[in-house]
Amino acid sequence: MIPAAARTHPAVAYLRAHRGRPATWSDRYTSVFGLLVAAAVLGRPVAEAIGGLARHADPGRIGAGFALVAAAYAGFLALARALGPVVLPAADAAWLVTSPLPRRAVLSRTALLLLSAAALAGVALGLAALSVFGAPGELGVRLAAALVLGVAAGAGGMAAAVLGQQSPAADTRLQFLIAGIFSVAVLAAVSGAGPGRRMLAAVAGAPASLGAAVAGVASVVAAILVRRAWAALGHIPARTILASSTRTARVTSAATTLDPGMLTWVAEDVHWRGRALRSRPWPRLVSRLGPAPALAWQEWLRVGRRPGRLAALLCAAALPAVCANAVCANAVGANTAGGSAPAAGVLLCGALTAAAMCTGGVRRDGGDPALARMLAVDGRAATAARAVLPALLTAAWSALALVGLQAVGALPAGPWWALGPAAAPALAAGALRMARRRPVDHSMPVIDTPGGAVPTGPLIWAGTGPDIALLGSLPTLAVLVTPPADVLPYVAAQAVAGAAVLAAYVLRLGRGSRP
Secondary structure, three states: OOOHOOOOOOHHOOOOHHHHOOOHHHHHHHHHHHHHHHHHHHHHHHHHHHHOOEEEHHHHHHHHHHHHHHHHHHHHHHHHHHHOOOOOOHHHHHHHOOOOOOOHHHHHHHHHHHHHHHHHHHHHHOOOOOHHOOOOOOOOHHHHHHHHHHHHHHHHHHHHHHHHHHHHHHHHHHHHHHHHHHHHHHOOOOOOOHHHHHHHHHHHHOOHHHHHHHHHHHHHHHHHHHHHHHHHHHHHOHHHHOOOOHHHHHHHHHHHHOHHHHHHHHHHHHHHHHOOOOOOOOOHHHHHHHHHHHHHHHHHHHHHHOOOHHHHHHHHHHHHHHHEEEEEEOOOOOOOOHHHHHHHHHHHHHHHHHHHOOHHHHHHHHOHHHHHHHOOHHHHHHHHHHOHHHHHHHHHHHHHHHHHHHHHOOOOOHHHHHHHHHHHHHHHHHHHHHHHOOOOOOOEEEEEOOOEEEEHHHHHHHHOOOOHHHHOOOOHHHHHHOOOOOOOOHHHHHHHHHHHHHHHHHHHHOOOOOO
């Protein structure tokens, strides 16, 4: 109910005009036609995929597959918490949230959209979990239980995120829940490769009635959480909704303008806003080495001030091994190329991400050329100094990932870990090139293809940086796709290629160029 004092407020007329319009015949026709087209296009592939679930699960893949599903669910909760999740368009949030209207009436439409998104995500998670554990018998019961369990997990997780937005204590509990799910994912990945394989196989072979009972309990818990979240809509602080709406508007703007580089600045702004940094003297060795190492020292400080992100990055080094084990769980000496080929792309993306974490100073100088000129530091020396930390972090991450691949049997015996330090210089050069790239140039021509028009501006932007990283890492990618018996010659070739790419990138900068 709207209070009598608020019925004359302009927000009431706005709310009724945008939410009280009845659906027309054309609206219903468009909705039904869209559903029929989607059913015609996706009906057969979905039916074939569901029919393929009637099989026994491979015990060697259950642990890795369940780890990926758990990590995806934890990522879903983390994304919901990062985005709000209750948000409004920035223009509406600026005055509707602070108006005398009941907050639940203002946020009810957003709540329904969140519930729909959570249900769709839950369906995807349920089908993914069922594909991991298989459905050897009673496919209908197991499919229904998986869908109900997935929807309950999605709706309950979204409700927990809404409660976390309303209460700091609930937000702390949500953070512990996300950390616990990530821990379960790591435990499943580790135990699925050895001691816990029998336990996971027993879970996969459990009767369908047990899965239905678990789904029922999860539905009750999710219903309680959704009801609590609906009651908490009216008590979410206005400042929280305004901050989340502003942050989401920036993310949406970056997505619609095809400028993903803006997302980095949004994340940095959210993290450092309102934080007080302690002043500490720099090490004497850094000040004695000259201005270029002193300029690069800020990256070491940034990494040290965020140990949680560094720990998460090092834990993510197990992803290539988990992906390889999920695709093909072969023993050592078998057809290892089947498991290592898909892991090569994950390894390259993860290593490039590790290097890109240490290029904030380069991005800042690229966005503020005046400040870069005021530093009066030689561009070559600054780039060489700034490449040290990305190379070291990438070398450590890649070495850990390669050790994990070798542990799960995706790679044969040999010093495969040495490929990580050998490829690190090329990956560091790619990360530095990514940090220096300009925004997307939308004035570039559009290529007409049989699949539609393809703009070249975003493609060139996305390929700036990964191009030289891929070029300098070709020996590593080649041996990961087809593992040889002796890896030492390829390590030597990779070391030469990586050093050559980094040296060429540094020397390409003029001596008097900006850092």
